[in-house]
Amino acid sequence: MVGPESAAAGEECDLSKKPDRILIFSGKRKSGKDFITDELFKRLGDDKSVIIKLSGPIKTHWAKVKNLDADQLFGDGKYKEIYRLEMAKWGEHMRNKDYGYFCRAAIQMYNASNKSIWIVSDARRKSDLKWFREYCHSACRTIRVSCSDETRAQRGYVFTSGIDDAETECDLDDVMDWDLEVKNDNLNIEYIMKKIEDILK
Numbered sequence: 535m536v537g538p539e540s541a542a543a544g545e546e547c548d549l550s551k552k553p554d555r556i557l558i559f560s561g562k563r564k565s566g567k568d569f570i571t572d573e574l575f576k577r578l579g580d581d582k583s584v585i586i587k588l589s590g591p592i593k594t595h596w597a598k599v600k601n602l603d604a605d606q607l608f609g610d611g612k613y614k615e616i617y618r619l620e621m622a623k624w625g626e627h628m629r630n631k632d633y634g635y636f637c638r639a640a641i642q643m644y645n646a647s648n649k650s651i652w653i654v655s656d657a658r659r660k661s662d663l664k665w666f667r668e669y670c671h672s673a674c675r676t677i678r679v680s681c682s683d684e685t686r687a688q689r690g691y692v693f694t695s696g697i698d699d700a701e702t703e704c705d706l707d708d709v710m711d712w713d714l715e716v717k718n719d720n721l722n723i724e725y726i727m728k729k730i731e732d733i734l735k
């Protein structure tokens with residue numbers, strides 16, 4: 535066993551009221567998923583939208599059990615990199631038992647049930663897409679964020695064996711049917727927002 539055996543599992547997650555849209559973002563480390571989803575959330579507002587981080591329940595639970603700084607685990611600094619491998623392994627272990635585990639736990643954690651637009655900021659596996667599609671296929675739109683290796687390096691990315699060649703980083707590499715693909719190399723955030731707004735309609 536690589537970590538704490540159980541987490542708040544989302545058993546009490548209310549799935550009765552479905553959202554109008556579920557925007558599911560994925561992309562490699564440092565491609566800018568958080569940057570883009572934060573910007574989108576600012577524009578849509580918290581009346582109708584919510585950011586759902588599938589890694590949220592993992593980080594919260596890990597912080598509690600291992601007495602770590604939760605804010606830094608959620609940040610974009612180096613701190614989370616120290617624990618990324620361990621957290622990813624534990625996440626795999628839990629997902630293998632139940633592929634919807636972190637989807638439900640995150641919906642509950644972010645009180646998403648009463649929001650009409652869900653912004654899922656960090657899908658990593660085909661099973662994440664599968665779970666949301668099984669839940670409400672017609673609402674789902676998938677967005678792949680990418681940028682050059684050079685840009686990622688400028689943002690602090692360093693290839694790490696065991697992470698960047700693992701399933702959590704690579705499982706979605708061969709998916710071709712994204713509803714939208716965005717290149718996030720430069721500061722063309724207005725253009726990116728416009729494209730996302732188009733698929734929200």
Ligand SMILES: Nc1ncnc2c1ncn2[C@@H]1O[C@H](COP(=O)(O)OP(=O)(O)OP(=O)(O)O)[C@@H](O)[C@H]1O
Pocket residue numbers: 561562563564565566567568569570610689718719720721722723
């Ligand atoms: N379009 C952009 N303009 C300016 N800075 C950006 C842009 N996109 C991303 N960044 C910056 O690059 C860094 C990495 O971005 P971000 O944390 O959003 O990546 P991520 O894909 O969520 O990474 P991880 O998978 O490691 O969480 C952050 O410091 C962010 O502010």
